[in-house]
Amino acid sequence: MTVVVLGAGPTGLSSAFKLASLKKDVYLIEKESFTGGICASFEHSGCILDLGPHRFTPHTKEIYEFVKSLAGVNLLLIKQKLKVRLKGKFLPYPISPKDIILSLSPLVSAGYILSFLGSAIAPGKKEIKTYRDWVIKRFGKNIYDDIFKPIAMKTWGMDPGDIDSLLAEQRISMPGVKDIILGMIKGKNKSDFQEGTYYPAGCFYYPETGIGNITSSIERSIRQDGGKTHTLTNATGINLHPEKRAVESINIEKSGSRETLKTDFLISTIPLPVLIKLINPAPPDEVIKASKELKYRSLILLYIIARKSFVSNCIGHYFPEKEFYLSRISEQKNFSEKTVPSEKSVICIELSCQKDDERWNQSDESLFKKAIKDLEKSGLLLESEVESFFSRRIAHTYPLYPVGFQKNLMTVLDYLKGIENLITNGRLGLFKYNNLHHSLEMGLMAADHVLSGKPKEENWEKMTKIFDAYKMIE
Numbered sequence: 088m089t090v091v092v093l094g095a096g097p098t099g100l101s102s103a104f105k106l107a108s109l110k111k112d113v114y115l116i117e118k119e120s121f122t123g124g125i126c127a128s129f130e131h132s133g134c135i136l137d138l139g140p141h142r143f144t145p146h147t148k149e150i151y152e153f154v155k156s157l158a159g160v161n162l163l164l165i166k167q168k169l170k171v172r173l174k175g176k177f178l179p180y181p182i183s184p185k186d187i188i189l190s191l192s193p194l195v196s197a198g199y200i201l202s203f204l205g206s207a208i209a210p211g212k213k214e215i216k217t218y219r220d221w222v223i224k225r226f227g228k229n230i231y232d233d234i235f236k237p238i239a240m241k242t243w244g245m246d247p248g249d250i251d252s253l254l255a256e257q258r259i260s261m262p263g264v265k266d267i268i269l270g271m272i273k274g275k276n277k278s279d280f281q282e283g284t285y286y287p288a289g290c291f292y293y294p295e296t297g298i299g300n301i302t303s304s305i306e307r308s309i310r311q312d313g314g315k316t317h318t319l320t321n322a323t324g325i326n327l328h329p330e331k332r333a334v335e336s337i338n339i340e341k342s343g344s345r346e347t348l349k350t351d352f353l354i355s356t357i358p359l360p361v362l363i364k365l366i367n368p369a370p371p372d373e374v375i376k377a378s379k380e381l382k383y384r385s386l387i388l389l390y391i392i393a394r395k396s397f398v399s400n401c402i403g404h405y406f407p408e409k410e411f412y413l414s415r416i417s418e419q420k421n422f423s424e425k426t427v428p429s430e431k432s433v434i435c436i437e438l439s440c441q442k443d444d445e446r447w448n449q450s451d452e453s454l455f456k457k458a459i460k461d462l463e464k465s466g467l468l469l470e471s472e473v474e475s476f477f478s479r480r481i482a483h484t485y486p487l488y489p490v491g492f493q494k495n496l497m498t499v500l501d502y503l504k505g506i507e508n509l510i511t512n513g514r515l516g517l518f519k520y521n522n523l524h525h526s527l528e529m530g531l532m533a534a535d536h537v538l539s540g541k542p543k544e545e546n547w548e549k550m551t552k553i554f555d556a557y558k559m560i561e
């Protein structure tokens with residue numbers, strides 16, 4: 088059996104891993120020069136840096152053990168220390184009522200607490216349609232205005248009143264007032280693990296030599312088992328059988344040379360609109376139109392190398408307030424000291440944008456000038472302490488969920504359901520927010536489906552129901 092997998096992020100890699108380990112013919116096609124997707128690490132100036140901050144927070148024993156068993160992966164257990172800048176101060180994140188009372192002015196904290204409590208007792212008649220509705224119902228208007236609204240504007244570039252409430256449901260894990268009260272009634276959980284997690288509360292796992300250690304170890308294993316990984320390779324066409332509505336072959340192109348791979352099955356983890364565009368003969372017009380409406384946010388990662396051993400003692404800092412250009416920064420060395428030489432430290436700044444917009448096209452110098460102002464203002468880093476800076480740009484990171492997006496998504500997914508030997512999967516392929524541990528599970532499950540030989544409707548469509556219950560870590 089031959090299987091082609093498009094995209095070598097954690098989802099595609101774990102599918103290829105399982106199939107190759109069972110001696111199936113696997114071709115993994117990746118457009119970048121490296122594998123690992125967003126969960127890759129790279130070397131720069133003697134440092135190992137992640138493509139954005141990544142914590143490994145498995146949700147099941149199986150996924151924890153899968154990663155633990157990978158050759159060369161040494162998982163450290165790290166205490167999660169995050170801060171949020173609010174009203175001129177850094178507070179521990181997630182914010183607790185105690186920290187609000189102790190750290191903020193009586194007027195501000197009274198406003199937060201009253202609107203927080205008010206949100207729980209307010210009559211729940213209003214239909215929850217948007218991100219704004221969802222957050223206000225759970226945390227109150229003051230916390231929405233000061234934290235959630237500005238951070239959403241920075242991340243998605245949209246007013247939360249125009250974003251579907253599903254995004255808040257999938258992404259916000261901070262306990263609301265009802266959860267806090269229920270937690271107090273139920274008492275403290277006796278186990279170290281919270282429900283639906285397989286790591287000690289308040290901690291996360293991290294591979295000693297960078298998050299990419301997980302994905303590169305999976306890739307090594309695929310190659311050892313005879314799987315073929317093609318990087319810097321573009322899929323240029325997906326050819327369907329004229330009568331059977333099944334994939335027959337994939338056209339690929341690498342450095343100007345073209346090849347057609349005959350395949351029994353295609354697992355795609357690339358963005359949905361890209362997948363739709365590749366299919367020959369072309370899907371119906373309404374499917375093409377709907378796929379063009381599915382948009383992703385892009386991300387610039389600006390790395391600043393500092394001439395000091397540590398910038399802070401935290402893994403990350405959030406800057407929700409409008410007055411800050413920054414939204415989130417992370418410090419690589421606080422994930423693992425092994426990744427950065429002792430005399431320096433590296434800050435990674437996440438800047439969301441749309442590919443080809445004004446920010447995307449800005450020079451690193453111009454991005455740095457704005458970022459360093461904020462770092463100086465908040466007392467974290469002075470320009471005189473900076474050794475150098477550079478950026479990495481990722482075109483597809485966050486699926487965008489404007490109100491009503493689900494209609495377009497369903498149109499595209501319903502069409503793809505009809506192609507029996509094609510699965511679209513993962514964060515980009517299912518247009519679904521997820522984490523590394525979810526991606527690994529999604530990829531392994533896709534391989535199980537391929538191996539089962541069962542009809543998609545009877546097997547895969549049912550298996551994927553568990554993806555709806557995935558809860559993100561922020």
Ligand SMILES: Cc1cc2nc3c(=O)[nH]c(=O)nc-3n(C[C@H](O)[C@H](O)[C@H](O)COP(=O)(O)OP(=O)(O)OC[C@H]3O[C@@H](n4cnc5c(N)ncnc54)[C@H](O)[C@@H]3O)c2cc1C
Nearest residue numbers: 094096097098118124125139141142357513514521522523
């Ligand atoms: C800033 C940031 C921080 C995050 N932090 C965490 C965290 O702390 N913990 C956590 O568990 N998760 C975190 N995540 C989520 C995690 O990165 C994703 O869940 C995971 O990477 C999704 O894996 P994937 O394989 O589905 O997609 P991706 O990793 O996006 O992989 C898709 C792959 O497809 C390739 N591709 C795209 N188009 C084509 C094409 N046309 N042809 C061939 N290949 C193509 C891409 O180059 C990429 O390699 C974070 C994500 C971001 C953006």
